[in-house]
Amino acid sequence: MPKRILAGKVISNASDKTVTVLVERRFMHPVMKKTVRKSKRYRAHDANNSVQLGDKVQIRECSPISKTKSWEVVEAS
Secondary structure, three states: OOOOEEEEEEEEOOOOOEEEEEEEEEEEOOOOOOEEEEEEEEEEEOOOOOOOOOOEEEEEEOOOOOOOOOEEEEEEO
16 A cells, blocks of 8 residues: 655654654535635654754655654655
């Protein structure tokens, strides 16, 4: 099964080798026909501690690294 890749913004890098990424998605509400924004936070593994606050990153699904981490940083821009 292919691994999902999501794009988001780093909102925290306080933990060692871990970043919190805010991923926002937009979709049309089925009844109201209005564009709705929903966001979710993912904790991702950053092995080199190279990502800073506010960076745009891509994260990829991986096998669980800890209780809350199942994503890894693929690319930072």
